[in-house]
Amino acid sequence: xxxxxxxxxxxxxxxxxxxxxxxxxxxxxxxxxxxxxxxxxxxxxxxxxxxxxxxxxxxxxxxxxxxxxxxxxxxxxxxxxxxxxxxxxxxxxxxxxxxxxxxxxxxxxxxxxxxxxxxxxxxxxxxxxxxxxxxxxxxxxxxxxxxxxxxxxxxxxxx
Numbered sequence: 796x797x798x799x800x801x802x803x804x805x806x807x808x809x810x811x812x813x814x815x816x817x818x819x820x821x822x823x824x825x826x827x828x829x830x831x832x833x834x835x836x837x838x839x840x841x842x843x844x845x846x847x848x849x850x851x852x853x854x855x856x857x858x859x860x861x862x863x864x865x866x867x868x869x870x871x872x873x874x875x876x877x878x879x880x881x882x883x884x885x886x887x888x889x890x891x892x893x894x895x896x897x898x899x900x901x902x903x904x905x906x907x908x909x910x911x912x913x914x915x916x917x918x919x920x921x922x923x924x925x926x927x928x929x930x931x932x933x934x935x936x937x938x939x940x941x942x943x944x945x946x947x948x949x950x951x952x953x954x
Contacts, residue, residue, distance in 0.1 A: 796835050818878055818890035819846035820922065827934055829949015831942065836862045840944050840949070850878045860942045865905030870942045872898040872918065883951065890924040898941035926950050
């Protein structure tokens with residue numbers, strides 16, 4: 796009886812591990828686009844992620860924000876994320892990740908006292924994706940450090 800229980804437990808564990816996989820395997824590219832959750836206005840973003848290791852991805856992103864009161868902002872960011880699917884045994888149609896970024900932000904104001912401001916800012920993010928098909932999903936991310944601070948949501952395509 797103990798042997799049977801051990802065999803069944805081992806098979807259950809192995810089948811669970813086999814179902815979990817890196818959502819962005821090495822050599823895979825993912826395109827992300829959508830809207831930000833920011834104060835004053837709704838920024839738009841576009842980015843790409845590249846699988847570089849078993850649980851790692853790197854990528855870039857650009858975002859644009861425009862307010863009616865003569866304010867615009869652009870953000871260009873490079874990011875690195877760790878995907879927790881393998882260690883948390885998350886099914887392959889979900890993706891849970893966290894990481895950091897470096898953000899170059901340019902603000903333009905049409906006021907008499909300030910014209911432009913630029914700078915580099917560190918950022919952090921934690922997010923997730925749900926894939927309806929092997930190549931299409933929705934994403935949601937909470938973040939800080941750029942014009943998308945607060946969060947973002949959109950679509951993801953991987954190929």
